[in-house]
Amino acid sequence: MPELPEVETVRRGLDAAAVGRIIRAVEVFGTRTVRRQHGGAAEFVSRLVGRTFTAARRRGKYLWLPLDDDDALVAHLGMSGQFRVSTVDTPDVAHLRARFAFADSPPDLCFHDQRTFGGLYVDDTGPGAVPATIAHIALDPLDPAFDRGAFAASLRGRRTGIKRALLDQSLVSGIGNIYADEALWRARLHYARGSDALRRADVERLMDEVVAVLTDALRAGGTSFDALYVSVNGESGWFERSLEVYGREGEPCSRCGAAIRREPFMNRSSYRCPRCQPQPRAGAARW
DNA sequence: CTATGAACCTGACAGC
DNA sequence: TGCTGTCAGGTTCATA
Missing domain, CATH: 1.10.8.50 (Helicase, Ruva Protein; domain 3)
Known part of the structure; x- marks a missing residue:
């Protein structure tokens, strides 16, 4: 589904909706969305709970949200992934894959994905660095450093x-x-x-x-x-x-x-x- | 290293 | 109504 303009629009939304918030709880529905996570869903949750999202970044069609340690939540929307701000129970329960609740309470952040080509995982990243799993992605043409x-x-x-x-x-x-x-x-x-x-x-x-x-x-x-x-x-x-x-x-x-x-x-x-x-x-x- | 094709999924739609 | 085939914004992995 989404290309740079769509992913960047989502990034801006995450910047406003998630950055600066302390993660209180994480739910994962099914295993496929976190298939790239080392250690599976359990490790995914444990590396997120208690942490704070400090930024929302993008490289090509990949998104990542650095945490207040050396980890980052990495996300790819695939063909049908979407992040949604949710104040109530989501209307699209069938494709809800993950839900993030915050210490400051609602709204939650939900990840929906019909075709499940999208994915979420936590990866190491040094301060300001790009997660190793997306280091092979080139800069985009809107990046001032694009050569x-x-x-x-x-x-x-x-x-x-x-x-x-x-x-x-x-x-x-x-x-x-x-x-x-x-x-x-x-x-x-x-x-x-x-x-x-x-x-x-x-x-x-x-x-x-x-x-x-x-x-x-x-x-x-x-x-x-x-x-x-x-x-x-x-x-x-x-x-x-x-x-x-x-x-x-x-x-x-x-x-x-x-x-x-x-x-x-x-x-x-x-x-x-x-x-x-x-x-x-x-x-x-x-x- | 480069180039190509299959695989991974679900749902909407057209045609029979 | 219901079946079958086709198509959809993407990436990764295996094979030449």
Whole structure:
């Protein structure tokens, strides 16, 4: 589900709803959500109870909340995870996976996850450091320290398609299927353009558009197709109305009028304008 | 090291 | 009504 704009919206919600609060009790429902926890649910709970959340941070689509020791609660929303502030019994009991109660009492913080691709675990982290389990995730394009030159160099060193590279979280993080397609449309690039054959100007334009679409979407609170993505307060994002190609198969391109196409890609779909984003010649394509 | 595909889940929807 | 197949915002792991 969520890409950078959605996860960042959630991070801001956690910053407001959880940071500074002392954890009084933690309940875990089932084992799957904490499957990455060393020591299982028991250790998960014991490392959290009595601690205080001191910050809410994000790396790509990962979230982590440092505690007042050398641990942090690490969270990934997967396709359907959501944190919700809850003053009463949650209405979505079927998918409630964890519940955090605080010393200052309500509201609780709940973690819901329909498809259970999301996860929670406590990991060691030194002060200000990134948890070791997410150290392989690259910086995101909105991070001031993101090194565009190094990213361009890594594109040149690979034989892959540009969209595959955009989705590779070890090269650049935070971009998923929606915003990859939107940025490629804005930059007028086909998803199978070879990463090693792009001109530097193409890469610059593409990354400018990546930054633009992520920024626009963040301002809108993200993209909500359904109830699977909402903020910690249950609000939907309204960027869907701004999408130009994603989910718009058959509709006219707003630039040229050609019908948007949906094509199979990496066991999912890619959307593009056939006229603005023409297929590269065979030798330059990397599917 | 790089590239690819399968696996992990639940639910909504279309078509028969 | 109910079955089957398809599809969905993601990451990890095993295999070439």
